[in-house]
Amino acid sequence: MLEQFSAAIQQVNVSMPSLRLLVTTLALLLITLLARAVLSRLIRTNIQSTELRRKWLVQTRNGLILIFLLGLVLIWGQELRTLALSIVAIAVAFVVATKELILCFIGSLVKGGARSFDIGDRIQVKDFRGDVIDQNLLATTIMEVGPGKLSHQRTGRATVIPNSLFVSEPVINETFAADYVLHVFTVPFRREDNWQLAQQVLLQVARAQCEPYLESARKYMRRLGERRGLEVPVVDPRVSIQVPVAEEIHLVVRFPCRPGQRSAIEQSILWEAFGNNDFLPTGKSIGKTGESVTHSME
Structure with a gap:
C-alpha cells in the first residue's frame, strides 16, 4: 500500500512541470483576450473615423497575436527544443535508412x-x-x-x-541524333603491312555503302546543327590514321548511318574490304593453311 502511494506521489511530481506550463499558457491566453477586449473598447470609444478605427483594431489584434505567440515560445521553449531534437534524430535515421x-x-x-x-x-x-x-x-x-x-x-x-x-x-x-549517327570503328595493322592500300580500299568501300543515303544524312546533320546551334560535322566517310604504338598503325573508319544499321554496315565494309584483299607486306600471302608464305624474290 505504501509503495503504491509513493509511486502516485512520484507521478504527481513528474507531471507538475507540465501542469505548471499549461496553467501559465492559460493565464497568457486570458491576459491576451482581456487586453484585446479593453483596447478594442478604447479604440471604438475614442476614435471617430471609421477607416482609422478599423485600422487600429486590425493592428491591435495582430500585435496581440504576435505577443501571444512569443509568449508561447518563451513558456514552451525547453519542450520545443527537446521535441525539435527528437524530430531531427528521427529525420536523420530515416534519411540514413532510405539513402x-x-x-x-x-x-x-x-x-x-x-x-x-x-x-x-x-x-x-x-x-x-x-x-x-x-x-x-x-x-x-x-x-x-x-x-x-x-x-x-x-x-x-x-x-x-x-x-x-x-x-x-x-x-x-550513343543515339543522341535520332535519324543518323556518325559511327566509328578501328582496324589495326602492323607497320610492315600494306596499310596504305587498306586505307584506300576501306574508304572506297565505305563511300559505296553510304552512297544511297549520304545526301539525306547531310541534310539531317545540317538541320540538327542549326536547331541546336552546333557546328555541322563533315558527314562524308573518312579513314584517319592513328599511331598508338611505334609498331602499329590504326585506321579509324568513320561513316554516317542510321542508329540501327551500325553493326550491319560495319560488317559489310569489313567483309568487302578483307574478302578481296589480304594487305600483307610485299612478298607475302596467305597459304591454304592460313600461314604466311614468303615468295622468292630472285
Missing part, C-alpha cells in the same frame, strides 16, 4: 530534367551499355549490347540500373 531510395528518386529527377535519354536509346553508364527498354522512378532497364564497347549486338541479357547512378556517373547516349 539509396532517395538517391534513386533524385537520379530519376536528374535524368528527366536533363533529358539524358529516352526509351529505345543506346546508353552507357560506367560498365553498363545497352538499349533502354524500361524506366521508372527507381530503376532503368536496358538490353545489354556487347561484348565490349565496340560491339553492337545484343547479348540477350537485361540489366537493371538503379537511378542513383545517374546522380554521380556520366551518361553516354
